[in-house]
Amino acid sequence: MAATARLVVQMTPEEKRRLERRAKSAGVSTAEFVRRRITDDDLAEHREEIEGLLDALSAAEPGIIARLDAAxxxxxxxTAALRERRVP
Structure with missing residues (x-):
């Protein structure tokens, strides 16, 4: 989804410099840095749930691989059977 809402945040000059340094260090704009931090915080709130889902996926992996191999x-x-039926 395209970013269309604007947020104005008052901060001290030092806070702004620190934010800009951190964004530059991450190789992104300050706006992108803030958006990523929000996403990171959202993920942290659901860390236990995400880890449970990852554990379930890891446990299911051998069965998934076996079914894919069988398919x-x-x-x-x-494919081999169809090739044998072809008449040159």
Whole structure:
């Protein structure tokens, strides 16, 4: 979604310099730096939930890989069978 809302924040000159230094160090504009920090804070609020989801995904990975391998083998077998049916 495109950024369309504007926020004006009053801060001291030193706070602004510090914000600008941190943004420059991150290689982004000050506005992008602030947006990323908000996103980071949102993620931190849901850290436990995210870690649980990542654990569940990791636990499911072997089964997912096995099913993908089986589907690939079946696809390869069907492709080979179709090639055998072709008449030159």
């Amino acid at each position: 690939l083998a079946e696809t390869e077998a069907l």
